[in-house]
Amino acid sequence: MTQSTKVVPSLREAIRQSGLCDGMTISFHHHLREGDRVLLAVLAECSSMGIKDLTVNASAIMGCYRPIIDFIRDGTVRGIECNFMHAQVGHAISRGVLEREVIFRSHGGRPAAMDRGESSLDVAFVVASAADTCGNCNGKEGKAAFGSIGYAMPDAEHAEHVVVVTDELFEYPLINASISEELVDAVVVIDSIGDPSRIMSGTTRVTRDPIGLLIAEQAAKAISASGLLRDGFTFQTGAGGTSLAVAQYLGELMREMGITGRFASGGITGLLVQLLQEGLFETLLDVQCFDREAVQSIATCKCHGEISARRYASPTAKSAVVDHLDVVILGATEIDTDFNVNVHTDSNGVIMGGSGGHSDTAAGAKLSIIVAPLIRARLPLIVDRVGTISTPGKDVDLLVTQYGLACNPRRIELSARLKQAGLPVVQIHDLKAKAESITGVPARIVPKGRSVARVISRDGALLDEIPMIKD
Amino acid sequence: MTQSTKVVPSLREAIRQSGLCDGMTISFHHHLREGDRVLLAVLAECSSMGIKDLTVNASAIMGCYRPIIDFIRDGTVRGIECNFMHAQVGHAISRGVLEREVIFRSHGGRPAAMDRGESSLDVAFVVASAADTCGNCNGKEGKAAFGSIGYAMPDAEHAEHVVVVTDELFEYPLINASISEELVDAVVVIDSIGDPSRIMSGTTRVTRDPIGLLIAEQAAKAISASGLLRDGFTFQTGAGGTSLAVAQYLGELMREMGITGRFASGGITGLLVQLLQEGLFETLLDVQCFDREAVQSIATCKCHGEISARRYASPTAKSAVVDHLDVVILGATEIDTDFNVNVHTDSNGVIMGGSGGHSDTAAGAKLSIIVAPLIRARLPLIVDRVGTISTPGKDVDLLVTQYGLACNPRRIELSARLKQAGLPVVQIHDLKAKAESITGVPARIVPKGRSVARVISRDGALLDEIPMIKD
Numbered sequence: 032m033t034q035s036t037k038v039v040p041s042l043r044e045a046i047r048q049s050g051l052c053d054g055m056t057i058s059f060h061h062h063l064r065e066g067d068r069v070l071l072a073v074l075a076e077c078s079s080m081g082i083k084d085l086t087v088n089a090s091a092i093m094g095c096y097r098p099i100i101d102f103i104r105d106g107t108v109r110g111i112e113c114n115f116m117h118a119q120v121g122h123a124i125s126r127g128v129l130e131r132e133v134i135f136r137s138h139g140g141r142p143a144a145m146d147r148g149e150s151s152l153d154v155a156f157v158v159a160s161a162a163d164t165c166g167n168c169n170g171k172e173g174k175a176a177f178g179s180i181g182y183a184m185p186d187a188e189h190a191e192h193v194v195v196v197t198d199e200l201f202e203y204p205l206i207n208a209s210i211s212e213e214l215v216d217a218v219v220v221i222d223s224i225g226d227p228s229r230i231m232s233g234t235t236r237v238t239r240d241p242i243g244l245l246i247a248e249q250a251a252k253a254i255s256a257s258g259l260l261r262d263g264f265t266f267q268t269g270a271g272g273t274s275l276a277v278a279q280y281l282g283e284l285m286r287e288m289g290i291t292g293r294f295a296s297g298g299i300t301g302l303l304v305q306l307l308q309e310g311l312f313e314t315l316l317d318v319q320c321f322d323r324e325a326v327q328s329i330a331t332c333k334c335h336g337e338i339s340a341r342r343y344a345s346p347t348a349k350s351a352v353v354d355h356l357d358v359v360i361l362g363a364t365e366i367d368t369d370f371n372v373n374v375h376t377d378s379n380g381v382i383m384g385g386s387g388g389h390s391d392t393a394a395g396a397k398l399s400i401i402v403a404p405l406i407r408a409r410l411p412l413i414v415d416r417v418g419t420i421s422t423p424g425k426d427v428d429l430l431v432t433q434y435g436l437a438c439n440p441r442r443i444e445l446s447a448r449l450k451q452a453g454l455p456v457v458q459i460h461d462l463k464a465k466a467e468s469i470t471g472v473p474a475r476i477v478p479k480g481r482s483v484a485r486v487i488s489r490d491g492a493l494l495d496e497i498p499m500i501k502d
Numbered sequence: 503m504t505q506s507t508k509v510v511p512s513l514r515e516a517i518r519q520s521g522l523c524d525g526m527t528i529s530f531h532h533h534l535r536e537g538d539r540v541l542l543a544v545l546a547e548c549s550s551m552g553i554k555d556l557t558v559n560a561s562a563i564m565g566c567y568r569p570i571i572d573f574i575r576d577g578t579v580r581g582i583e584c585n586f587m588h589a590q591v592g593h594a595i596s597r598g599v600l601e602r603e604v605i606f607r608s609h610g611g612r613p614a615a616m617d618r619g620e621s622s623l624d625v626a627f628v629v630a631s632a633a634d635t636c637g638n639c640n641g642k643e644g645k646a647a648f649g650s651i652g653y654a655m656p657d658a659e660h661a662e663h664v665v666v667v668t669d670e671l672f673e674y675p676l677i678n679a680s681i682s683e684e685l686v687d688a689v690v691v692i693d694s695i696g697d698p699s700r701i702m703s704g705t706t707r708v709t710r711d712p713i714g715l716l717i718a719e720q721a722a723k724a725i726s727a728s729g730l731l732r733d734g735f736t737f738q739t740g741a742g743g744t745s746l747a748v749a750q751y752l753g754e755l756m757r758e759m760g761i762t763g764r765f766a767s768g769g770i771t772g773l774l775v776q777l778l779q780e781g782l783f784e785t786l787l788d789v790q791c792f793d794r795e796a797v798q799s800i801a802t803c804k805c806h807g808e809i810s811a812r813r814y815a816s817p818t819a820k821s822a823v824v825d826h827l828d829v830v831i832l833g834a835t836e837i838d839t840d841f842n843v844n845v846h847t848d849s850n851g852v853i854m855g856g857s858g859g860h861s862d863t864a865a866g867a868k869l870s871i872i873v874a875p876l877i878r879a880r881l882p883l884i885v886d887r888v889g890t891i892s893t894p895g896k897d898v899d900l901l902v903t904q905y906g907l908a909c910n911p912r913r914i915e916l917s918a919r920l921k922q923a924g925l926p927v928v929q930i931h932d933l934k935a936k937a938e939s940i941t942g943v944p945a946r947i948v949p950k951g952r953s954v955a956r957v958i959s960r961d962g963a964l965l966d967e968i969p970m971i972k973d
Contacts, residue, residue, distance in 0.1 A: 204823070345684070
């Protein structure tokens with residue numbers, strides 16, 4: 032007979048009991064996205080407790096975490112590891128606010144680094160919309176339900192000490208637990224873990240932009256022409272407007288052709304839920320819910336399954352969902368003539384993103400397609416060498432723009448299929464020239480300072496470094 | 503993009519690919535109980551492949567595994583580790599067929615030993631009634647569905663190499679996976695993993711024996727008198743006839759008193775499913791299904807949850823289900839005047855059982871009750887010193903027999919409550935004298951040979967040794 036409850040009265044007390052001290056690593060996950068209130072609440076407590084030099088290992092640094100800059104300045108935070116960083120924080124990092132380099136990984140690379148012992152967590156803060164008194168918890172129930180809690184699962188397994196933070200306490204046992212009491216040391220109930228209405232932020236609606244729609248339509252046709260669109264088809268797309276439009280066009284094609292897809296995976300949106308409900312996909316494998324429809328679906332639909340970040344994408348898994356993908360649709364801020372893709376930095380070299388599952392899915396999928404307009408803000412998409420390599424060109428198969436499709440030269444047979452289907456296949460160099468004929472050749476940004484971030488591949492190797500920007 | 507299937511054509515090929523060689527440890531679980539066909543099939547292949555000196559680490563050695571003795575004799579098997587051993591095999595072990603001592607653990611101690619690095623598995627054979635081509639699997643679907651696969655979960659996590667053996671292959675992804683593809687190296691499809699109708703073997707019906715019923719009624723009254731029978735009550739009982747009768751009487755009491763229990767746990771029977779359906783318990787936490795009703799319920803009922811052996815009972819878990827038990831009902835072959843209980847050996851010292859979850863639940867529950875007739879086969883239940891300590895007396899609170907109830911002297915306040923309720927509380931020495939007045943004092947069995955088995959406590963300490971028996 033041991034303790035019958037792990038509930039501690041406050042976040043401060045939970046931090047105290049965890050033994051957290053200077054120099055340790057704390058972890059977070061971003062399922063509440065721009066609505067999350069826990070990361071900053073924890074840092075505020077740490078700061079007021081005088082704890083210094085923490086490393087924050089978070090699945091993503093969202094825009095709402097901008098005050099983390101204050102905690103860097105006051106010495107509470109000394110290191111950041113993440114898979115994505117919003118420009119709101121990225122701008123300050125690129126300007127050197129953090130002395131130590133940020134470590135960027137991917138959604139699969141993050142749990143892999145834990146498995147390989149390259150990344151260790153002292154205290155994990157698991158944000159749960161429902162938890163019982165002993166830490167069985169999920170994101171599917173409770174007033175702030177956010178759906179899948181997949182990114183937090185490896186943290187709970189690996190961290191020395193695990194604190195579940197919730198705003199809705201359930202009686203023991205919470206039967207539908209995504210993370211088990213086995214792994215949990217303490218439970219803290221706070222007023223609000225966050226605002227789930229802010230999960231859907233910015234990028235989760237089908238584009239209405241005619242260029243985006245044209246690109247999406249071409250991408251859907253390319254998938255059809257590739258030979259992969261058949262019964263049992265497996266698919267992932269992002270939550271960007273053009274990526275969603277691809278899913279919409281693809282749905283139309285599948286309807287016409289009478290094709291049933293086996294699964295769609297990744298971050299799940301209402302659009303994919305609709306395709307599931309219509310029977311165009313048999314199952315959804317969900318590491319993160321992007322909107323209310325997805326949150327409702329994962330809580331109720333047996334065909335909508337929750338997966339951990341490791342099962343989703345880790346190279347240390349004996350197999351992962353990304354390994355079973357036929358097609359993934361991805362974005363890019365830049366792509367170079369070797370098909371390397373940048374999703375970390377903007378054209379000025381300033382941090383404004385990160386891989387997320389980009390490099391994982393590109394490596395796993397049979398066909399990885401980059402959809403992007405050839406010109407953005409008067410700047411060409413295609414460059415000689417991307418500012419940051421987020422996903423290596425060897426894993427990128429096809430670029431679709433409004434001016435044509437460019438195949439990776441490694442994919443000769445894909446190119447032939449697309450041409451046979453009458454799609455406008457061109458060389459990536461020609462697309463680059465086309466863009467430059469409109470915009471001119473932009474002045475090349477020359478790296479100006481020390482490295483402020485390291486991009487680590489899913490296999491643990493250094494992919495690139497991001498230099499500091501001086502205004 | 504990696505392999506899209508892990509299916510290998512035969513058990514033999516799976517063994518070959520696993521790299522299994524002389525001296526290694528292979529693991530099994532016993533959810534199909536007396537219907538399991540996989541353990542012997544694997545050993546037969548190993549034997550015919552000339553692999554020697556294997557250690558078999560199985561959650562239980564069932565009676566149907568009797569031919570394992572042949573594999574000991576031919577040198578295929580050199581070691582056995584288990585939580586339970588049926589007399590069919592126990593007799594041979596007690597007579598010294600195996601040179602090396604058997605290691606007995608408990609259902610919680612087994613995963614704990616893996617977590618602590620005291621027990622390592624080279625190849626785990628996970629028997630699944632449903633599996634997909636990449637190893638996502640469960641015991642809830644498929645023609646040989648057996649329900650919870652809880653004992654196999656730690657094996658899948660810890661083993662170097664994991665082989666899923668199924669007789670019903672599903673399309674990827676099996677969405678309701680209890681064990682994930684992350685952990686699985688190979689999938690083998692065989693004709694039959696076993697006969698699920700033989701899961702229910704012997705001990706899963708309410709007793710009709712009047713003595714058993716009397717004991718059960720007294721035990722239920724004791725629970726009521728203990729003060730623990732209130733809303734939120736938590737309970738576990740075994741699948742023996744008397745234990746089941748306790749659950750039945752308890753159900754009647756709960757109905758009369760208008761009490762709703764929070765959960766019942768452990769091996770789950772149809773009787774507990776009925777109590778769930780009636781609303782007398784809110785949830786079931788299931789590490790093993792004991793009959794068809796339980797198998798059907800876990801596959802369909804949201805309030806009937808599957809738990810791993812670690813979550814069930816491991817002392818290495820940050821908390822486990824057994825830690826939340828109010829009352830557990832347990833059996834005994836012998837109990838001594840210090841309340842130590844033997845469930846490993848019979849009155850002749852021959853191996854015929856094992857702890858299973860006995861010592862785990864006794865340690866975890868607020869009130870652990872032993873129910874047993876005072877005399878069996880003309881032998882008294884109570885002895886000066888049990889032949890084997892399975893569960894230490896410090897964890898046993900109450901003995902209920904047809905001649906009265908004996909409280910552990912540590913539980914003064916429990917004794918007072920029972921007396922106040924008019925229950926016939928007596929000293930354990932008095933019960934012992936009563937039995938001996940009927941049966942006479944049996945001749946004491948003196949250990950006759952080397953140790954053939956070691957009983958390891960859930961915390962990893964040596965609890966007892968079992969000496970060899972010579973005919």
